Amino acid sequence: MATATAEAEMRQRLLRTVKKEVKQIMEEAVTRKFVHEDSSHIISFCAAVEACVLHGLKRRxxxxxxxxxxxxxxxxxxxxxxxxxxxxxxxxxxxxxxxxx
Structure with a gap:
């Protein structure tokens, strides 16, 4: 039971991280009107997605x-x-x- 709770908390933390990174990209897009592919926000977003994939989050x-x-x-x-x-x-x-x- 404790591992299921820990697993759910880990998934929620990973998803919150992805949402935070998306929000930062959106803010950069609004303020600069452009987001370069080498932006630190894009790299952070990719790292967050990688963490989700490596953790095994499953989507449709x-x-x-x-x-x-x-x-x-x-x-x-x-x-x-x-x-x-x-x-x-x-x-x-x-x-x-x-x-x-």
């Missing part, structure tokens, strides 16, 4: 990369980060399975 994979902006971000990150590349590949495989049904 079929809808994960449906948004063009999110897919583009993951494809760009995948060029230099093998785990992101693997995630993109697996999601594409799942989408192909779903589309073939």
């Amino acid at each position: 994979a079929a809808g994960f990369l449906r948004s063009n902006k999110i897919a583009a971000l993951f494809m760009k990150v995948a060029k230099t980060f093998p785990l992101a590349e693997e995630l993109c590949r697996k999601v594409q495989e799942l989408e192909q399975l779903i589309d073939s049904r």
Whole structure:
């Protein structure tokens, strides 16, 4: 029971971190009208997403990369980060399975 509680708390903490990073990116976009891909906020966001993926948070994979902006971000990150590349590949495989049904 204690491990389930600790697991739930860890997931909530990871999700809060991702939400915080998204908020910082949005604030930067509003104040500067542009967010460069090498921005420290983007790097922090990628690190937060990586922590979630490594921790094993599971989302509905079929809808994960449906948004063009999110897919583009993951494809760009995948060029230099093998785990992101693997995630993109697996999601594409799942989408192909779903589309073939």
